[in-house]
Amino acid sequence: MRNHNRLAIVFCFIGFFLISLSQAKAAPQTSEADYTDYLPKYRTLSNDFLISKIDYTEKELIVYIRYVANINNDVVNFYGANKEKAWKLTSSTRPQSSSAYTVTRSASVKNIRLNDEAKVVELDGNASEKVSAQKGDVITCEVHFEMMPSSIRTVHLVGGDLGKDGVQRFNCNDILLKTKNSKVLGTDGQMGAVIKRFYSQQEVVNYPDINNATTLAEQASFDKKDKVEKVIENPLAKSLEPIDYMPKTLTSIQDMTCNERIILSNIYFHDNKSEFVGRIKAMKTITVIVDYLTFHPKAKIVLHGHTDVFGNAFNNLELSQKRVFTVKRAIVGKGINANRIITIHHGGAQPLIQYKNGGERNRRVEAEVLCSGHVKNTTLEAVNGTVVK
Numbered sequence: 001m002r003n004h005n006r007l008a009i010v011f012c013f014i015g016f017f018l019i020s021l022s023q024a025k026a027a028p029q030t031s032e033a034d035y036t037d038y039l040p041k042y043r044t045l046s047n048d049f050l051i052s053k054i055d056y057t058e059k060e061l062i063v064y065i066r067y068v069a070n071i072n073n074d075v076v077n078f079y080g081a082n083k084e085k086a087w088k089l090t091s092s093t094r095p096q097s098s099s100a101y102t103v104t105r106s107a108s109v110k111n112i113r114l115n116d117e118a119k120v121v122e123l124d125g126n127a128s129e130k131v132s133a134q135k136g137d138v139i140t141c142e143v144h145f146e147m148m149p150s151s152i153r154t155v156h157l158v159g160g161d162l163g164k165d166g167v168q169r170f171n172c173n174d175i176l177l178k179t180k181n182s183k184v185l186g187t188d189g190q191m192g193a194v195i196k197r198f199y200s201q202q203e204v205v206n207y208p209d210i211n212n213a214t215t216l217a218e219q220a221s222f223d224k225k226d227k228v229e230k231v232i233e234n235p236l237a238k239s240l241e242p243i244d245y246m247p248k249t250l251t252s253i254q255d256m257t258c259n260e261r262i263i264l265s266n267i268y269f270h271d272n273k274s275e276f277v278g279r280i281k282a283m284k285t286i287t288v289i290v291d292y293l294t295f296h297p298k299a300k301i302v303l304h305g306h307t308d309v310f311g312n313a314f315n316n317l318e319l320s321q322k323r324v325f326t327v328k329r330a331i332v333g334k335g336i337n338a339n340r341i342i343t344i345h346h347g348g349a350q351p352l353i354q355y356k357n358g359g360e361r362n363r364r365v366e367a368e369v370l371c372s373g374h375v376k377n378t379t380l381e382a383v384n385g386t387v388v389k
Contacts, residue, residue, distance in 0.1 A: 032217075033057055037178050039186030039194065042157075044172035050198045051172065052140075053191055056147075056180070061089070061105075063143040063157070065170065066195070066213070068202045069133035076139055077161045081106040082125040085162075087170070089145045089155045103152060105145040107159075111216050112141045115207050116312060118219060136206035140213040153177055188212075209311045218314035242350045247366055250285060253292045258371035261304060264289075267327060267365050274322035283330065289367060290334040303327055304366040305345040309358045317347035327365050342370070 033055035040051045040063075048070050055062035067076065079086045087107035112120040112131060115138055120129050133139055148155060155177060160170045178185060192211050199205045247261045255262055266281035276282040293299055305324030307316040324343045332338045351362045 033062070035180045035185065037182075037185050038188060038191040039184060040175065041184075042172045042175040046169055046172075047201055049170055050195065051175070052195055054175075054178075056178075059147055061145045061147055061177075063145070063175075064213075065141050065143060066198070067139045067170070068199070068205055069135055069137045069139065070203065072135045074133045074135070074137075076131045076133065078109050078112055078120070078123055078129045078131070078141065079160070080123050080125040080127045081108050083128060085159055087143055087157060087159045089148065089175075090158060091148070091152050091155055103148060105148065108144040110142045110144055111213075111219070112139070113213055114139055115310070116140070116210050116213050118214070121216070121219075134206070136202070136204035138205065138207055138210050140210070142216065148177060207310050212312050212315065214313045218312075244353065246353055250288060250367065253288060253295070256289075256292050256367065256369050258369050261366040261368045264327065264365045264367055269323055269326075269363065272319065274319065274326045276326065286327070286330045286334065289331055290336055292369075293331075293336050293340060300340045300342065300370045302342045302344060302368040302370055304350075304368065305343065306350060306362055306364050306366070307348045308360065308362040309348040309351050309356075311348070313347060313349075317345060320347050321345035324365055 035056050037054040037056070040054050042051060049065060049067040052064045052066050054064070069076075077085075087109070088104050089107070090104040091102055108125070109123040110121065111118070112123070112129065114131055114133060119131055123129055131139055143157075153176065154174045156171075156173045157175060158168065158171055160168050162168055195211050196208075199208050243261055247263045248255055249265045250256070250262045251265060264285050266278065266285045268277040268282070269275065270277055289301065293301065303324050305320035305327075307320045307323075321343075324345050328338070328341050328343055331341060348362065351358070352364075355362050
């Protein structure tokens with residue numbers, strides 16, 4: 001009997017290991033930075049691209065590149081590590097230098113994004129990719145290199161795409177490699193100031209709020225949440241799906257109908273904040289919802305939080321969560337049981353059909369009366385008497 005138990009334990013362990021291995025292979029590989037240089041120091045003749053930061057991990061240097069298209073129909077080519085035009089980090093600017101004195105690392109290009117919309121997660125070593133942009137569009141990417149020897153203090157970025165003049169447009173020299181104890185690593189805020197100054201030097205920037213482009217780790221978290229939501233099997237599942245109609249605006253109790261979203265009028269927020277703009281008017285709308293829930297004591301509602309489509313997708317998701325919680329707290333503050341209010345935050349993933357390309361009206365909170373019966377749970381809350389903190 002003991003042998004059978006041991007065999008069962010071994011098989012369970014092997015099964016768990018195989019499942020974990022398959023999940024690891026399916027997920028994009030991300031590296032956690034040991035430290036970050038928010039103020040990279042380097043030389044370049046170009047003013048339309050920027051190295052915004054450099055991450056130092058145990059095994060890699062990750063260079064974050066940001067480019068603003070200066071013409072319409074601008075095409076930027078990216079090359080895999082095995083391609084002739086692939087990016088390289090080298091310790092010498094002289095191609096004919098002896099290999100004994102030169103260290104060169106080929107690049108692995110990841111997380112190519114256009115206006116923070118993912119285009120390529122990871123470029124295969126033998127592949128190339130074209131990204132077409134309009135004037136003012138922002139292209140970002142992560143360029144991963146094997147860590148340089150500690151004796152090398154400056155490197156040069158060579159190779160890559162050619163501009164119309166035939167010159168490699170993303171080249172830069174004397175990139176200073178800093179140590180963890182360096183006093184000039186800077187801060188995230190200082191990086192933001194550099195990016196803002198860089199944008200001010202461009203003729204036009206279509207999306208100047210793209211400071212921290214969505215990272216691979218953030219995108220993986222975002223995709224995981226989206227996948228979990230899709231497999232929920234309860235009456236709320238339909239509420240997680242995008243709608244194909246333009247919601248009405250709430251003006252009275254009569255506007256609230258079963259399983260149909262309605263935009264909360266006068267619910268506006270300060271830019272990148274979760275506080276109401278015009279609290280008195282906002283509370284008048286809150287009162288309409290409170291009255292409905294008071295007149296229908298068994299009803300539950302779903303509150304949907306949204307942001308506009310622009311900006312960092314992960315940050316937008318968090319911001320929409322904070323804003324929808326602000327509305328929920330206001331309703332609960334009027335005496336409604338918190339268990340009757342379900343919150344879902346979508347970030348910028350569900351723009352209104354008339355504003356798919358962006359617009360202020362996408363920054364909204366919607367209410368939906370849930371008339372589908374008993375709700376088991378959501379990814380955010382358990383609504384059968386207990387709210388997950």
